[in-house]
Amino acid sequence: MKVLVTGHRGFIGTVMVPMLLKEGFDVTGLDSDLYRFCTFGDAPLDIPTIDKDVRKVEKEDLKGFDAIVHLAALSNDPLGNINPDLTYDINWRASVRLAEMAKEVGVKRFLFASSCSMYGKAGEDILDETAEFNPVTPYAKSKVYVERDVSPMASDSFSPVFLRNATAYGFSPRIRFDLVINNLVAWAMTTGQILMKSDGTPWRPLVHIEDISQAVICSLKAEREVIHNLAVNVGSNTENYQMSDLAGLVQETVPNCEISFADGAGPDLRCYRANFDKIHTVFPEFKTRWTARMGVEQCYEAYQKYGLGKDDFEGIKYKRIDHIMNLIESGKLDKDLYWQ
Structure with missing residues (x-):
């Protein structure tokens, strides 16, 4: 099967591509590589690549592929809030x-990296795929709009799949330090403080990027009738956590650290728990291999191995919003995030 992975040089893609290759897929990437200067640790695997912004893709680029795994997006809420229409242009309209x-x-299969963040402000309820959407950020809203607009395209020859990933975490060559587990471990290791930016009460479902990749592999291997126009939460019922639970896991893993709260830390509007029964029914072979505790341990070991300092994860190299703004100010990107 010939597979095109958009965003293959990003946080998830750099982990997913080697897994797809190991499963025997013929993989090509497509990426504008906004974070080409942000590699943490070893360089991402080099594969055949279409060097393009997803907004500039043409039909000729897509001919001959059996499936597309569409990861490319602006995947950071603060970045989305700076210019919401840019997020909508890339994440929604281009998708x-x-x-x-x-x-x-x-192309027969179109796998879209959707998100449980679409459920948004949901309180204590445990939400399955029939739950009402209540997105809080432009990023989450863009996912709702893509599902709404792409689902009606389903036909005898075209099968969209909407993989609603829980909040991702894990080590990657294109690390994201803005994600909760990755972030808390970085703060704890470099400052001795587990810095909480909420009051610790909000719920989040969590999933490791390798388990997200496993869901993609299952979707590519399954018979068409199994995945046709499928929307499914990606994660595990045992992996819904309150922020305070995660802080506790970090404190148990990273020596000599204590929990502290950022100025103004209070309840977060984004509070939701997800039900993951459906994915295990649809893909009996799908089993999450990671837990939040294992993710905390993985991040801590990787940060030690590559010598993470506070100036690294809080500086312009890895802090995505600051990195993008620096590229714009230095003239490398224009205001619409096209390379100059």
């Missing part, structure tokens, strides 16, 4: 256009 062109040229 819908990509699906339209894929269908037109005969």
Whole structure:
């Protein structure tokens, strides 16, 4: 199976691609590589690549592929809040256009990296795939819009799949330090403080990026009738946590650290728990291999190995919003995030 992975040089893609290759897929990447200067540790695997912004993709780029795994997006809420329309342009409009062109040229499967963040402000309820959407951020809203617009494209020759990932974590060559587990471990290791930016009460479902990749592999291998126009939460019922639980796991793993609260830390509007029964029914072979505790341990070991300092994860190299703004101010990117 020939598979095109958009965003293959990002946080998830750099971990997913080697797993897809190990399973025997013929993989090509497509990426504008916004974070080419942000590699943490070993360089990402080099594979055949279409060097393009997802907004500039043309039909010719998509011909000959059996499936597309669409990861490319602006995946940071503060970045989305700076210019919401840019987030919508990349995450929503370009995604819908990509699906339209894929269908037109005969790509049979379109796997979209959606998100449980679409459930948004949900309180204590445990939400399955039939739950109402209540997105809080432009990023989450963009996921709702893509599902809404791409699902009706399903046909005898085109099968969209919407993988609603829980909050991701884990070590990657294109590390994200803004994600909760990755962030808390970085603070604890470099400052001795587990810095909580909420009051610790909000709930989040969590999933390791390798388990997200496993869900993609299952979706590529499954029979068409299993995955056709499927929307499914990706994660495990045992992996819903309150922020305070995660802080406790970090404190048990990283020596000599204590929990502290950022100025103004209070309840977070984003509070939701997810039910993951459906994915285990649809893909009996799918089993999450990671727990939050294992993720904390993995991050701590990787940060030690590569010598993480506070100036690294809080500086312009790895802090995505500051990195992007620096590229704009230095003239490397224009205000619409195209390379100059």
